Amino acid sequence: NAKTDADRLLVASTSECETKTQAAELSQAELTAATASRERWMDAFTVRTGTPLTLQELDGLLARDEVWIQTERDALRQLDEAVTAAESACQVYAEQLQQHVNTQPTQDEEQAVLTALQAISEELNGAKSNLSSAQAVILSDDTRRVQNVELMEQIRQQDAKADPWRKLNELLGSSDGAKFRMIAQRRTLDLLLRYANHQLNNLAVRYRLERLPESLNLIVIDRDMGDERRSIHSLSGGESFLVSLALALGLASLTSNRLRIESLFIDEGFGSLDPETLNTAMSALMHLEAQGRKVGVISHVTEMTDAISVQIKVVKGRGGASRIVVPGDQTSAEVELSAVMADTTAEPARNDSPEILGNRLVELLQRELQAGKDRVSSKSLRDELGCDPKAFKAAQAWLGGRIVVDGRSLKLNDAIGT
Incomplete structure (x- = not known):
């Protein structure tokens, strides 16, 4: 039994020895592979880093x-x-x-750039010097301004006082007085046109005169053409005659406050009128005659000769002499032209009866009222009537309540009418 046990133990030991031998061989193989892998890693590390790594250094790192x-x-x-x-x-x-x-600004050499830099630096220093001088001047000016505040205030006040005169000079001032003269002329022309349009309304209601703004030129408003503005040069001969007659009558009315114009003489101009316009002009002249004015017409138009009863004819004679013939004169007196002109200087007798003066006074007030003046000074009325103060007062007394005394002026009594 002991032998059997020893055999079994031997077999077991032998088997275990073989197993351990195999394990040692396997470990040795693994060790060899690990050593080869380590060597390869160390070689790769050396190649990658360029630093050789020894086994001792690796052991130290792994520790x-x-x-x-x-x-x-x-x-x-x-x-x-x-x-x-x-x-x-x-x-x-x-x-x-x-x-x-x-993007460098230049391709020049360094020395050229340095030279240019030096020149720019010098220019900059000069500009800084000028700046300092200018700042000193400004500082000095500010100081003077502070010191002159009172003087500046006085200048401002004087300038404010001079401003109205400056504006007036812009409107009226000129070295030759042309501006003011033009304003006065335009004002006078406006007054003349107001009187002329009043007369033109009786002669040719179709037309009205107006002044062009900022000038002395006239235009005609054609009422029959929708108030079309026409040049005075577009008027026909007859229309121009009527407009000229209206302006002449307006001028007479304009000066009536200072001077009584009793007579009106018209030289020619009727030959260019058509029968209708001629009839209108004759009616206007008859109306003036009815107002107490003497109207003298110099014309060769037969229609006017037939329509005017009182005539003076100048007849050409032999040898260049002329004579005056008064149609209807019973004595058929014929005198030399020079003698007749000498005799016509005598003034006609004037009738100063209160009735005649009163009627003429009412006519004057009516005329001025139509022209836009509701009252007229007593002196201008007396001068236009050509009577003395006593006769003027007698005419006022004869009119009674038909006129009203307003200070030194007279006007028609609206409550009673004319």
Whole structure:
């Protein structure tokens, strides 16, 4: 039994020895493979880093703990980040450098650039010097302005006082008085046109005269053509005669406040009128005659000769002499023209009866009322009537309540009428 047990033990030991031998061989093979792998890694490390690594150094590195390894890893990561940042900055700087090279203002040499810089620096210093001088002048001017505040206020006040005169000078002032003269002429012409349009309304209601703004030129308003504005040069001969007659009558009315115009003489002009216009002109002249004015017409128109009863004919004689013939004179008196002109200087007798003066006074007031003046000074009325104060007062007394005394003026009594 002991032998059997020893055999079994031998078999078991032999089997275990074989197993361990196999395990040792396997471990040896693994060791050999690990050693070869280590050698390959160390060679690759040397190639990658350019630093040879010995087995002792590797053993020392492998002997480090986990904290040291983590610290090294963090340091390596920071180094990688720094390298990345440096590469990015380097790229930016390279781009900036390239951009600077591409946009550099000049290709000149350094010495030329330095010379130009020196000249610019000198110019800059001169400009700074001028600036300092200008600032000193401005400072001095500011100081003087502060010191002259009172004087500036006085100038402002005087300028304010002179402003109305300056504006008046712009409106009226001129070295030759032309501006003021033009204003006075336009004002007088406006008054004349007001009287003339009143007379033209009786002669030719179709037309009205107006003055062009800022001038002394006239235009005609044609009422039959929708108030069309026409040039006075577009009027026919007959129309021009009527307008001229209206202006003459308006001028007579304009001066009536200072001078009584008793007579009106018209020389020719009737030959260019058509029968209708001639009849209108004759009616207007008859109306003037009815107002107490003497109207003398010099004409060769037969129609007018037949229509006017009182005539004086100038007959051409032999030898260049002329004579005057008064048709209807019973004595058939014929006198030399020079003698007759000498005799016509005598003034006709004037009738100063209160009735005649009163009627004429009413006619004058009516005329002025139609012209837009509701009252007229007593002196101008007396001068136009050509009577003395006593006869004028007698005419006022004869009219009674038909006229009203307003200070030194007279006007028609609207309550009673004319």
